[in-house]
Amino acid sequence: MPDTSQYLAGRTLILVSNREPYEHTFEPGSAAVKVRRPPGGLVSALDPTMQCTRGTWVAWGSGTADRDTADAAGRIAVPPEKPAYTLRRVWLDDADIDGYYLGFANSALWPLCHMLLQHYDMRQEYWERYVAVNARFADAAADEARRAPNAPVVWVQDYHFALVSAMLRERLATERRPIFLHQFWHIPFPPPDILRLLPTAAYSGVMRGLLGNDLVEFHTERYAQNFLDCVDEFVPESRVSRDARRVRLGDREIHVGVFPISIDAEHYESLARAPEGAAKAAELRTKYAADGACLGVSVDRVDYTKGIPERLRALDQLWTEAPELRRKLTFVVVATPSRSELRSYKTLEEEVVAGVKAINERFGDEHWTPIVLINENVDAAGLASIYRAGDVCLVSSLQDGMNLVAKEYIACNVDEQGVLVLSRFTGAAAEIDDAILINPFNVDGVVAGLRRAVTMPREERRARMQRMRRQLRRATIFDWLDAILARVDELASPPQEIRGPAERTPLAPAESSAA
Ligand code: ADP
Ligand code: F6P
Numbered sequence: 001m002p003d004t005s006q007y008l009a010g011r012t013l014i015l016v017s018n019r020e021p022y023e024h025t026f027e028p029g030s031a032a033v034k035v036r037r038p039p040g041g042l043v044s045a046l047d048p049t050m051q052c053t054r055g056t057w058v059a060w061g062s063g064t065a066d067r068d069t070a071d072a073a074g075r076i077a078v079p080p081e082k083p084a085y086t087l088r089r090v091w092l093d094d095a096d097i098d099g100y101y102l103g104f105a106n107s108a109l110w111p112l113c114h115m116l117l118q119h120y121d122m123r124q125e126y127w128e129r130y131v132a133v134n135a136r137f138a139d140a141a142a143d144e145a146r147r148a149p150n151a152p153v154v155w156v157q158d159y160h161f162a163l164v165s166a167m168l169r170e171r172l173a174t175e176r177r178p179i180f181l182h183q184f185w186h187i188p189f190p191p192p193d194i195l196r197l198l199p200t201a202a203y204s205g206v207m208r209g210l211l212g213n214d215l216v217e218f219h220t221e222r223y224a225q226n227f228l229d230c231v232d233e234f235v236p237e238s239r240v241s242r243d244a245r246r247v248r249l250g251d252r253e254i255h256v257g258v259f260p261i262s263i264d265a266e267h268y269e270s271l272a273r274a275p276e277g278a279a280k281a282a283e284l285r286t287k288y289a290a291d292g293a294c295l296g297v298s299v300d301r302v303d304y305t306k307g308i309p310e311r312l313r314a315l316d317q318l319w320t321e322a323p324e325l326r327r328k329l330t331f332v333v334v335a336t337p338s339r340s341e342l343r344s345y346k347t348l349e350e351e352v353v354a355g356v357k358a359i360n361e362r363f364g365d366e367h368w369t370p371i372v373l374i375n376e377n378v379d380a381a382g383l384a385s386i387y388r389a390g391d392v393c394l395v396s397s398l399q400d401g402m403n404l405v406a407k408e409y410i411a412c413n414v415d416e417q418g419v420l421v422l423s424r425f426t427g428a429a430a431e432i433d434d435a436i437l438i439n440p441f442n443v444d445g446v447v448a449g450l451r452r453a454v455t456m457p458r459e460e461r462r463a464r465m466q467r468m469r470r471q472l473r474r475a476t477i478f479d480w481l482d483a484i485l486a487r488v489d490e491l492a493s494p495p496q497e498i499r500g501p502a503e504r505t506p507l508a509p510a511e512s513s514a515a
Helices: 041-053 094-113 124-147 164-171 200-210 221-234 265-273 275-288 308-321 343-363 380-389 404-412 443-455 458-473 477-492
Strands: 011-017 023-026 033-036 056-060 075-078 085-090 151-157 180-184 215-218 239-241 246-249 252-258 294-301 329-336 371-374 392-395 419-423 436-438
Touching (some): 011 041, 011 124, 041 477, 085 124, 094 124, 124 164, 151 477, 164 180, 164 200, 180 477, 200 221, 215 221, 215 477, 252 477, 265 380, 265 404, 275 294, 275 329, 275 380, 294 380, 308 329, 308 443, 329 380, 380 404, 392 443, 404 419, 419 458
Parallel strands (some): 011 056, 011 151, 215 252, 294 329, 294 392
Antiparallel strands (some): 023 033, 075 085, 239 246, 246 252
């Protein structure tokens, strides 16, 4: 990974995210503690950065042994085997998790930002909890900022914490130390007509909360422009420059940036090339794609944004319309349960299992199972071999901030024979030029895309995959991190002073009136 420490010289990085980088849990039925490092690109990219900058990571202490391993303030030095930075855990009780995480974040903001309104469920208590939990994270981050040996740069992650930066700015208003606040919004940002489905206090609070940052980052130009449209509409005292992607609010300037996230492409490629990865991929092909047959793959959390029922409908139609593809095309569908406490997710899990069963009963026989469903967690090495084995990878998201699965498939396609069939409603589609783009709402179009993928000539497949791989190598997670830190460095120097309350435009989400 490139050396990013150059950008944070003389500054202390304080990261705020919902998920923590190290989770301590008790082994079932025993007092033995085990450390888990949650999988995912963000943790693997940011953990080394935190280790070299020796900053602080503020996150929800979600592990059963987290309290027993941290001090009274929730602090613990990590990585456990070679401490390099501080993890500051924030404690949430069941009511917080219900209202803040399952409620406002995942039942209100998540469906609205993905524009899937049928899943939108808003309650006043969700918003109140979200405000309260954001305030607790702001308290923890403020405490860490005061403890920081150098001028703090606070980097807030995602839609769980729309209010943290504005709250933090208030808490540190009397501090004379320079501070820079920025936030990455990892999911789509909706246009004003969708955001206004929130109660007034909530949409106004979210917008004013995000404007507490000096820089707000998105994956695509479209999300950035939607954000600026929402600022224009919901924060009337602001002045928006769309071309410059800048907002003027009182005497402050808020910058908006576009930074498409990526993956550690080399790491995925090495997993796919490793002897075990290659052997597992060969085994999958022998089992499901012998004698020149084709193997399709898909990998998602079971989430209604991923278009899994739509994908099953398309496969059903494909095998109906093209009987010659029966026994010639098998699909491995990795679909791991997620957020199962929410009824819409639980129902979807059942729908996926039933949908796969119905298709297998309709088209399968004792020698052939059309869809192989893997509904448990698969580690990165296991995924790499599935990606390597796949002739076709189908990403059918109805909306998706980026979709890293598409990039992981490209990285693992070391034989350069795979075809990516990609929903045009993913952030990845704005970036990847050589995928077959589909509209998952149009089942005929998905079927046509799949037919094109399975019949694509070898040379075209190779040429497209080679171009996608070259493009990916030029834009990895480290390039993403590097670009953001460089922008922060540029905007934060000379260090900006925190300004006192009298000089600022009010940014107090909790105090705005309900509607
Ligand atoms: P999201 O952030 O909405 O889950 P992405 O596709 O952007 O969607 O990222 C998902 C990440 O989680 C990827 O790194 C992917 O490998 C991993 N992942 C997704 N589904 C599974 C699964 N079923 N089992 C294991 N890992 C998964
Ligand atoms: O990409 C959006 C996101 O919410 C991430 O922040 C998160 O890690 C991932 O989806 C999985 O969701 P959760 O953390 O709710 O399990």
